Amino acid sequence: MTTAAVDQPALASLPRRAFDNLRSGNLGPLPVVVALAIIVVYFSQTASNFFTAGNFNNIITQMAGTTLIAYGVVFVLLIGEIDLSVAYVSGFAGVVAAEMQLPGTWHEFPGLIAILLAVLVGVLIGAGQGSIVALIGVPSFVVTLAGFLIWQGAIIKTVESKGAIIIQNDTINNTANYFFSHRAGWIIAAVVSLVYVIGVLSQVWANRRHGIPVRDPLLLAWRLLWVPAAMFIVVDICNHDVRRGVPFALVLIIAALLVLTYLAKRTTFGRHVYAVGGNAEAARRAGINVARIRILVFMIAGAMSALGGVVLAARLNSVDLNQGGGTLLIDAIAAAVIGGTSLFGGRGEIRNALFGALVIKTIENGLDTKGYSQGIIFIVTGLILLLAVTLDAVARRLQVKSGR
Amino acid sequence: MSDTPLLELRGITKTFGSVQALTDVDFECRPGEVMALVGDNGAGKSTLIKCVAGIHPVDSGEIWFDGQHVTVHGPKDAVKLGIEVVYQDLALCDNLDVVQNMYLGREAHDRLQRLQEPVMEVKTAETMKSLAVTTIKSIRQPVASLSGGQRQSVAVARAVMWNSRLVILDEPTAALGVAQTEQVLSLVNRLAEQGLAVVLISHNLHDIFEVGTRITVLRLGRNVGVYDRAKTTQQEIVQAITAGVPTKVAGIPADDSEVVV
Numbered sequence: 001m002t003t004a005a006v007d008q009p010a011l012a013s014l015p016r017r018a019f020d021n022l023r024s025g026n027l028g029p030l031p032v033v034v035a036l037a038i039i040v041v042y043f044s045q046t047a048s049n050f051f052t053a054g055n056f057n058n059i060i061t062q063m064a065g066t067t068l069i070a071y072g073v074v075f076v077l078l079i080g081e082i083d084l085s086v087a088y089v090s091g092f093a094g095v096v097a098a099e100m101q102l103p104g105t106w107h108e109f110p111g112l113i114a115i116l117l118a119v120l121v122g123v124l125i126g127a128g129q130g131s132i133v134a135l136i137g138v139p140s141f142v143v144t145l146a147g148f149l150i151w152q153g154a155i156i157k158t159v160e161s162k163g164a165i166i167i168q169n170d171t172i173n174n175t176a177n178y179f180f181s182h183r184a185g186w187i188i189a190a191v192v193s194l195v196y197v198i199g200v201l202s203q204v205w206a207n208r209r210h211g212i213p214v215r216d217p218l219l220l221a222w223r224l225l226w227v228p229a230a231m232f233i234v235v236d237i238c239n240h241d242v243r244r245g246v247p248f249a250l251v252l253i254i255a256a257l258l259v260l261t262y263l264a265k266r267t268t269f270g271r272h273v274y275a276v277g278g279n280a281e282a283a284r285r286a287g288i289n290v291a292r293i294r295i296l297v298f299m300i301a302g303a304m305s306a307l308g309g310v311v312l313a314a315r316l317n318s319v320d321l322n323q324g325g326g327t328l329l330i331d332a333i334a335a336a337v338i339g340g341t342s343l344f345g346g347r348g349e350i351r352n353a354l355f356g357a358l359v360i361k362t363i364e365n366g367l368d369t370k371g372y373s374q375g376i377i378f379i380v381t382g383l384i385l386l387l388a389v390t391l392d393a394v395a396r397r398l399q400v401k402s403g404r
Numbered sequence: 405m406s407d408t409p410l411l412e413l414r415g416i417t418k419t420f421g422s423v424q425a426l427t428d429v430d431f432e433c434r435p436g437e438v439m440a441l442v443g444d445n446g447a448g449k450s451t452l453i454k455c456v457a458g459i460h461p462v463d464s465g466e467i468w469f470d471g472q473h474v475t476v477h478g479p480k481d482a483v484k485l486g487i488e489v490v491y492q493d494l495a496l497c498d499n500l501d502v503v504q505n506m507y508l509g510r511e512a513h514d515r516l517q518r519l520q521e522p523v524m525e526v527k528t529a530e531t532m533k534s535l536a537v538t539t540i541k542s543i544r545q546p547v548a549s550l551s552g553g554q555r556q557s558v559a560v561a562r563a564v565m566w567n568s569r570l571v572i573l574d575e576p577t578a579a580l581g582v583a584q585t586e587q588v589l590s591l592v593n594r595l596a597e598q599g600l601a602v603v604l605i606s607h608n609l610h611d612i613f614e615v616g617t618r619i620t621v622l623r624l625g626r627n628v629g630v631y632d633r634a635k636t637t638q639q640e641i642v643q644a645i646t647a648g649v650p651t652k653v654a655g656i657p658a659d660d661s662e663v664v665v
Contacts, residue, residue, distance in 0.1 A: 116571070181522065183521075197595045205522075206520075206522050206599070207520070207521070208523035209522065210523065210525070210526050211526065212522055212526065213527055215544070266517055266518055266519055267513075267517050267519060268511045268513045268517045268519060269517065270508075271500075271504065271511055271519060274497070274499060274500060274504075274508075275497050275500060275504075275508055276500055277499065278497035278499035278500055279495070279496065279497045279498065281495065282494075282495035282497050282508065283497065283498060285479075285491075285495050286508040286509030286510070287480070287509040287510070288509045289507070346497070346498070346499035347499055
């Protein structure tokens, strides 16, 4: 049309683009998808109860909390920082939600209010820790390590006199334990697919209005096909579980994925997050308020941790002294990193967290189904994490090499 | 090319503690010309442009821009006037693509803060085209995958895109190979042809003589002289940089005389 003739869209350039990406160290979700395929094939061959619809639903409810937390971790990693407090912030938020529904006290609120209060606590914690990092300049590693201890202490202090707090509120418990009817599942798949397709096409239309041709028609067609297809396949699997359908937790993690991806990719805030992670000094000179971006990112991490904490508490219908403990922190960070988010900032997608959590929880579930002990599960997860970080380091080196 | 200067500095003086960085420096740059600013290390080149860019406040002296006496208190004031500086380290984000870097911190967005990618892409393509930057394959490729010359082109194009009137380039060719240096120098030429005032800081006399219209020499914080490229030699410039300007007094050999401003 007019001027945008800078890019010559080459038809069937998909393999070429993939090759260029690989060469320049931009691996994308490829390694994790391959890994996932291998894991699923392996366990379905060797473990008898693994490849069932019921177990699929189990994996989703098991991974939901970790995934939500990992979404927040991706944001923090994108600006080149780290948040070690996410697990205990999530635990503390779970305790807050449990306290705020406690029957027979002055603070017996409706479930939704209790959840919102928990998320608010997460946001405030994130704002506090983020401010210390961004305004005073204390390394995030230290600030959030302190947070790790502080919020663990806060959990123990709150719960120790009672031992555990039972959650009787249905709204809260349903975040992890509600399953939609089979028909509702299909409707959800249709709605989510529609939202996705409209989102993608609106971008294409906006481009066409400005005379920018579709750069890669094949890629576009592929995206428009496989995402809705994946939705319907997932719902189909969920619905094969005779007693249960699509878990509410699945809807929650997909909705959060869409919202956060939109935030990261289509808004000025998201663009500034990537800029700060890529070159903070350049971002500052370009007039971006770097401190503000950092604080907001830690607030997002706090909010997602809290939401994940509510789901984790709801899954067990209670909170106890170990809330937020165990491998939750490692799982959440590992999920983000295994999915392909760079620890060095600036590179990664929100969806990485979903893929990474899927890998970790599938392995855990598969090994568990086969009857392996916790020790083996730790070792395997650790090796996979090591592999993912090594891939990132190699990818980074390739990128620098192809750069100059 | 007009004869009235776009940027005119009168008697700029700047001290850092006890160090006299600039002493009573006059400087000017006209629209459509490339004013080369040369001098040895520590001569005050960087300090001078930082005063113009609003990074250092001046102790005394006046800055005139487009015939008006202006005060520059910060980088934002300079940008508002239409002054853009391309620093040596370019300040690009490697992980972002060309379009994203061009609009870094000034993204086109609607009221809901949604990015308007098509607007940005079209404008970037236009700017690249008007500057005849043809070596970049796709403006949607990440800056990490560009060569040094291409990166410099992106940084310069970013400076030009915002209706700037004066572009200051700090050592744009310092880290580049021969072919890439040619790329950047021809880009500098095109900026001047489009009527912008260009200040080019460089150590490389070859570059200066290739694109400079006039040459200002700084030595020890003083303006030693302004030379017309057409009427001077590399020899003369080197001498001005290293020894200052010899006064030509009849009967006395020129080279052992004192520096006179």
